[in-house]
Each structure stands twice: as structure tokens, then as C-alpha cells.
Amino acid sequence: METKQFKAESKRLLDLMINSIYTHREIFLRELISNASDAIDKIYYKALVDENINFDKDNYFIKVTLDKDSRTIKISDTGIGMTKEELDDNLGVIAKSGSLKFKKENEIKDGYDIIGQFGVGFYSSFLIADKVTVISKAYGSNEAYKWESCGVDGYTIEPCYKDSIGTDIILHVKENSEDENFYEYLEEYKIRTLIKKYSDFIRYPIKMDITERRLKEGSENEYEDIIEEKVVNSMVPIWRKNKNELTTEDYDNFYKEKHYGFDKPLKHIHLSVDGTVSYNAILYIPENMPYDFYTKDYEKGLELYSNGVMIMNKCSDLLPDYFGFVKGIVDSEDLSLNISREILQHDRQLRFIAKNIKNKIKSELEKMLRNDRESYEKFYTAFGRTLKFGVYDNFGAEKDVLQDLLMFYSSKEKKMTTLDEYVTRMSDDQKY
């Protein structure tokens, strides 16, 4: 067994990392699952160029196992694994990304595939763990190795046994403190929720043993716990599916699943844009006004994904205030993320997407006004006031965008009318 020290810079960096880069502890799971997915992707890429490798999708998965007795969370994958050198290189040197290297060596362009690039995600383990054990057997190797670290003091590597190719990451969860609850990460429900939140669209199945309380067979009041292995992520995001294969019901279900509202959406907009900045988006115009819409608690914004991984829950920069009622998600591979992948580095791409989305919402509303007056009036009853405010806001900067969407009550016709309609039916001698 060899004991090695982190390089001095690494020590400081690790400290910095654990304490300041990430604002949410819970992202450790997102990072480790992303790494596991990258490891499987690497076998997938190898199989593309090597016909001796048979990439049978059923054999590739990620499994998360919780053990309250030993206070551990295990994240296992059947990916490419790491050799002794790679454990040393990729986990022993902070800010070194084996995945970025792999992408470069194999000339993989930034696609929606390999997620890793900064070489720091792994260390987010220490946000919730006081000891991390990695057991790995690399593809093409007969030996397995165990890497272990308690944080800043360095790490050890020694040979060990593992029967199959892949990696197990074992997190030994920190002790609860007065103001911090770490044990919640040993709860099935909590972990399942985090997987859904951040990693729902990882391409490979993420499995968990799920406990379900059921009536005992033949009994009317006795229950038993049944444990079953289940896939807990959806894998293919609806916004990457072909529009033709999706029904209104599919869109409505997604709206419900995402808890965008209790109502049914009045309209959905599915965008797939390819160009200087490529992105997919699903946007919804709700039918009813959310109960807190005109309070300061209401937060506008769209969910933002990069490569299928959730980056931001509510990205407010994607919507102007006057379209603040719009719900939905945007996924783009072209965003420049900062190191914690929680915020964006340059907002050029984001501004581009925001502008695009604004125009699209506007044209869809105009279309609704022309072709489906009933729906539009429903929409206007719920959100018309926001549009009017948009015209007035910012010294009228956006009035040209919005004026054709406005309606006013006509005392003569006893119904809502647009400016256009009003002008059309003005008598010839009416000047203003």
C-alpha cells in the first residue's frame, strides 16, 4: 500500500472547493452520477470504433445503494473504470479531467454526451462525506484498485478485489451536527428526489432498491415492506423526442410532472433550434394565473439544462417580466458554464436564446389571437394585465413588441377588442 500526499496547491484547492465553490451540498450526487454516465459513454465510444466491443445497452447502468447501518451511499457504474495510474492521475490531482482528455484524444466534439470537463466534480463528495472510497477495475484489466481519502490529508491506493469492470464510489456520510443534517442523504426518498431533480435525463438507467409497503397477501390489515430494484430516471427527455411522436397528452403530463401548475396548459411550444447556438425548449402558457403571481414571492424563470443535466431551477434571464407567466425548460449544449456548473460564465448564448424565446412566445400568442380567439381571451383574462404593464414598463421600450397583443373592453360591442379591430371599424370621419 502506498500513501501519497496531495500536492500543496491541491490541498488548498480542495479546501477552497469544499467550502466555497458549491452553494448546494446536494449537487454531489449530480456530479457523481454525471461521472458514472461519462464512464459508460466512454465504453460506448470505444465500441463505435472497435468491433470487438459489443455495446449491449442492457449491461450498462448506474446503481445507487444506501446503507444506514454503515452510513454509506454507494454509486456504482459499469463504465470504463480506472487503472491504478488513472486513479492517481484523475482523482489525485484536482482540476485534472480524464474526461476532457478522453474527448480530445477521441476527437469527440462537444455534444450532448460526455459531461465532465473541469476535473473538480468528484471532490464535491466531501461536501457530505468525511471519507470517500473508490473501488475500480478498468476495462481491459484484470486488477482492481481501491483509492481512499478523508479529504485534505491525501489518499491511499492499494490493490483489491472487484469482480466486474466499473467503479464503485462509496461515500461515508458525515456525522450530523447541530445545524446540519447529513443523514437525510441516507433516506431513499431524498436520494430518489435528487436523482429526479438533477439527473432524470442521464441516458443510462439509474437503479435503486425501492421499498414499498404493501398489504400482506391474504391479509386485510397486515403490511409488509417489499424491496424491488427500480429504474428511477426517465432517460430520454421529452424535448429531445420528435414532435410528431408526441401527443398533447404527453405535453400535459410533463407539465404536471414538473409541477408547473395544477391547471392544464393553454398552449405548449416545442422548439428545436439548430444554429450558432443550438437548443431545445418546451414552453407552456398556463391556463390560470398562479395564486402567487402578483406577489413578491413569485419567481419567473425557465429550467435550464446543459447536456441533459439540470443547471438552474429558475433561470430568470430567459424571460422578460411581461412573459413571466411562461413555464418550461431549455436545454442547450452551447452554454459556457462556470466551474460549479451552477451558474453561467458568459451570457452571450443565454441572451441569444432569451431573445429567440421572446419572439417565439410573441408570435405564438399572435397566432392564438388570430386563430383561436376563445383561448386567447381566456389567456388575456389571466395575464393581460402583465402585458399592459410590459407596454408601460421601462418607458415603453417594449411597446412595439406588445401592442398588438393588447385588448380592451369595447362599450359599443360589449366585448374585448384589439386596437387593430377598433381601427378597422372606425367610422370614416373619426380621426383619432
Ligand code: ADP
Ligand atoms: P470531470 O468530470 O469534470 O472530468 P471530476 O472531478 O468529476 O471531473 O472527475 C475527474 C476524473 O476522474 C474524470 O474526468 C474521470 O477521468 C475520472 N472519473 C471520475 N469518476 C469516474 C468513474 N465513475 N469512472 C471512471 N472514471 C471516473
Ligand code: MG
Ligand atoms: Mg465530473
